[in-house]
Each structure stands twice: as C-alpha cells, then as structure tokens.
Amino acid sequence: MFWRAYHETTPGPRWAGLFAEYWPVYHRWWSREGVSVRPSYAVCRRALMAHMPEILPLYDDLCALAGGGDQAARFLSFYCPPPYLSGCSQAVWSGKEPVLVRNYDYDPRSFDSLVLSTGWQGRRVIGTSDGLWGLVDGMNDAGLAISLTFGGRRIVGDGFGVPLILRYVLQVCETTQQAGEVLARLPTHMSYNVTVLDAKRQYLTAFMAPDRKAVISRTAVATNHQEVVEWVSHARFTATVERERFLLQRMQLHRDPEEKFIGAFLKPPLYSTAFDAGFGTLYTAVYRPRLGRMELRWPGTVWPFSFDNFPEEGRHVAIPGAA
Numbered sequence: 001m002f003w004r005a006y007h008e009t010t011p012g013p014r015w016a017g018l019f020a021e022y023w024p025v026y027h028r029w030w031s032r033e034g035v036s037v038r039p040s041y042a043v044c045r046r047a048l049m050a051h052m053p054e055i056l057p058l059y060d061d062l063c064a065l066a067g068g069g070d071q072a073a074r075f076l077s078f079y080c081p082p083p084y085l086s087g088c089s090q091a092v093w094s095g096k097e098p099v100l101v102r103n104y105d106y107d108p109r110s111f112d113s114l115v116l117s118t119g120w121q122g123r124r125v126i127g128t129s130d131g132l133w134g135l136v137d138g139m140n141d142a143g144l145a146i147s148l149t150f151g152g153r154r155i156v157g158d159g160f161g162v163p164l165i166l167r168y169v170l171q172v173c174e175t176t177q178q179a180g181e182v183l184a185r186l187p188t189h190m191s192y193n194v195t196v197l198d199a200k201r202q203y204l205t206a207f208m209a210p211d212r213k214a215v216i217s218r219t220a221v222a223t224n225h226q227e228v229v230e231w232v233s234h235a236r237f238t239a240t241v242e243r244e245r246f247l248l249q250r251m252q253l254h255r256d257p258e259e260k261f262i263g264a265f266l267k268p269p270l271y272s273t274a275f276d277a278g279f280g281t282l283y284t285a286v287y288r289p290r291l292g293r294m295e296l297r298w299p300g301t302v303w304p305f306s307f308d309n310f311p312e313e314g315r316h317v318a319i320p321g322a323a
Contacts, residue, residue, distance in 0.1 A: 001318075003113045003114070003115065003296075003314065003315045004113070004114050004115070004313075005114075005115040005117070005305065005310065005311060005312050005313055005314075006117070006312060007118070007310050008117075009118070010119065011062055011065055012065070013065075015062070016065040016066065019065065019072075020067075022132055026131065027072075027075070029110065030071070030074075030081065030082060032082060033082060035071060038080065039077075039079055041070050041073050041074050043079070044073070044074050045073075047079045048079070051160070051185075051187065052186075054168075055121070055167075055168055057121075058120055058121055058133075058171075059076065059077065063076055076131070078134055078164035079159075080158055080189055083156045083190055084190075085150055085278075086105060086279070087103075087105025087224055087272060087279040087281075088102060088104055088148070088224065089105075089149065089223050089243050089244075089247065089270050090103070090137075090222050091195075091221045092195065092203045092221075093220075093251070093261050094201065094203070094220065095258050097288060097290065097291065098197060098289075098290070099262070099286055100137075100145045100147060100195065100197045100203075100286075100287040100289070101262055103265050103272075103284050104281070104283055104284075104285065105238075105272050105279045105281050105282070106279070106280075108280070108282055108319070108322050111130075112131075114128070114132075115127070115129070116129045116133075117307075117310045123170070124141035125138055125139070125140045126138060126139055126305055126306075126310065127170070128283070128296075130163035131161070134162075134167050135163055135166045135167050136148055136163055136166070137285050137287070138166060138167075138287075139287050139292070139294060140170040140173075141292065142173075142174035142198075142199070143199025143200075144169075144170060144173055144176070145196070145198075145287035145289040146166050146169055146195070146197075147166075147194070147195055147287075148162050148192050148193065148194050148195075149224055150190075150192060150224050151192045151208065151225070151226050152191065152224045152225040152226065152234055152240060153191035153209060153226070153231055154231055155190070155209070155210055155211050156190055157187075157188075157189055157190075157211055159187030159188040159189040159190075159210050160186065160189060161189060162190070162194070162208070165183070165186050165188060165208075166194065169182055169196070175202065176197065176200075176202040176204055179196045179198075180204050180216045183196075183206035183214055184206065184213070184214045188208045189210055190209075191207075191226065193206070193207055193222035193223075193226065194222075195222050197287070199290045201290075203220060204217065205219045205222050207227065209226070215227065221251070223238075223241075223244045223247075224243075225241065238272075246264075246270065247270070250264055262297070265284045266284055266298070271284075273321030275321050280319070280321055281319075282319065282322075283296050283297065283298060283317075284296070291306070292306050292307040292308070293305070293306040298317055298318070298319060
C-alpha cells in the first residue's frame with residue numbers, strides 16, 4: 001500500500017489537486033444508491049449550520065476548491081452518506097505518558113492512505129484522512145487526541161458521517177470535557193464508539209447512535225459493540241468481545257509496560273488479516289497528545305510525526321495479508 005503525508009496550513013491548490021485525484025472513486029461510492037437518495041445541498045448546508053457552524057466557512061472554502069459542483073459539495077458535507085462498516089480496536093494506556101492506541105480495520109480499496117497535517121482556521125491538526133477532510137483518528141495542538149471504532153449496529157439514520165465529527169471535535173475542542181459535550185449533541189448516521197484523550201490525562205468513550213442519545217462513558221477501551229452486543233453475527237465474525245476482554249486484561253490484570261501494550265496491537269487477536277472480508281488491519285496509530293507526537297505502525301515499521309517535525313513524503317508499506 002502506498003501512503004502519503006501531506007501538509008497545508010490553509011486550504012489551497014494542493015488540496016484541490018488531491019480532491020480531483022480522489023473524487024472519481026468517492027463519487028462512485030457516494031452515488032452508488034442513486035444521487036437522488038442523498039440529501040440536497042440545501043439540506044446538507046443547513047445541517048452543518050445547525051450543528052457545526054464554526055467550520056461552515058471552512059466547508060465553503062473546500063467546496064469552492066473542489067470546483068463548486070453540487071454533488072461534490074453534498075459529499076463534502078458528510079451528511080447522511082452511504083452506510084459503511086469497519087472493525088477497529090482502541091484503548092487509552094494511562095501510564096507515565098498517556099497514549100491513545102488504535103487499530104484501523106477496513107478495506108484497503110476504500111481508504112485514503114493519507115496522513116494530513118493542517119492548520120485550518122488557526123488550529124493545527126494531524127490525523128489519518130477519510131474523505132480528504134474527515135479523520136478516522138487524529139490530534140490537535142491543544143493536546144486532544146481522538147479515534148473511532150464501528151459500534152456494531154445496523155441502524156442507519158439522519159446524521160453526519162463520523163469522520164467529519166472527529167474533524168469538528170479537533171477543530172473546536174481543547175479538552176476531553178468539551179469533546180464529550182460536543183459528541184453528546186451531534187447526530188451521527190450510524191453507531192460509532194469515539195474515544196478521546198487530552199493533555200490533562202482525562203479520557204472518555206462516547207457510544208454514539210442515530211436512534212438514541214449518546215452514552216458518555218469513562219471507559220478506556222472500545223472495540224465493535226457498545227454497552228451490549230446487538231449484532232451477534234458481526235460480533236462473532238469480528239471477535240469484538242474477545243478483543244475487548246484481551247485489552248482489559250492487558251490494562252487491568254497484567255499492566256503491560258507501554259511498548260509491550262502497543263506491540264499487542266500488531267499481533268492477534270487485535271491484529272486482523274481478514275482483508276477478503278474488508279476488515280484487515282491497515283495500520284496501528286499511536287498518539288501522545290501531551291507531546292504533540294504520533295506514529296503509524298506496521299509489523300517491523302514505525303513512521304513518526306509531530307507538529308514540529310512532519311515529513312511530507314510517500315511510503316510503500318507492506319501489509320501482511322493484504323493484496
């Protein structure tokens with residue numbers, strides 16, 4: 001898999017070039033059920049204005065850079081996108097230097113493979129891209145880190161795709177408490193578990209859903225179910241309960257040192273090679289928000305980034321089990 005690291009302080013022609021490159025594939029995905037199924041531009045913009053007004057000017061700028069087209073603007077709103085599923089495991093290791101560690105389990109054919117460093121609206125953010133401005137994990141220069149896992153429920157409703165929710169949290173929040181308040185009020189189109197860690201060592205996991213209020217929990221571990229398993233076949237296939245128990249044991253019974261705990265994400269049962277089913281581990285991310293540092297890891301490979309040292313480069317990464 002070929003990865004790129006990209007930095008741009010203000011949205012400009014380089015981001016426009018990325019959008020032009022990725023848009024044909026994203027358009028096929030976004031319109032696969034028919035363009036009329038997706039909400040209109042007016043509905044999408046009203047939703048952003050109602051729930052994320054602080055980033056509306058940024059959204060408008062990106063739409064203009066994307067060419068100002070109706071369908072591109074609707075896609076970039078992340079409002080009521082097509083349903084999609086992922087695996088993933090994540091946990092907060094609360095040692096001397098707390099870290100947020102996560103595995104992202106997804107289909108490599110439907111992934112940006114892009115690390116973004118942005119200074120949009122005066123807020124520096126580093127994270128793993130989805131949809132070219134959404135994020136599946138990331139951190140900001142206030143020392144707030146965040147990541148997501150699929151919540152293991154099939155219900156789809158009116159709300160935002162969770163990658164934009166993560167972007168919004170990192171653009172406007174500085175603490176775990178602020179992030180929890182935002183996550184409790186934002187509508188999501190599917191169920192997701194969002195874990196947050198801040199520079200003061202505070203953490204939470206929000207169990208978000210389209211059909212019920214978010215549950216804000218002081219839990220340090222999230223896999224692919226919420227408070228109880230509701231989609232039994234998915235839970236069995238992804239071993240969500242087994243992965244959760246494994247992480248809790250590592251944290252509560254064995255108290256692994258940091259490097260051993262991170263290393264466990266690169267091995268079964270957390271590390272998955274189920275690429276044929278779309279749930280293989282594409283990478284492990286490690287966030288140290290107090291230090292402003294992150295790493296992407298694969299077996300035998302570590303790619304470090306920080307706000308002070310962000311190398312813009314490309315890398316070919318061999319992922320065991322992936323074509």
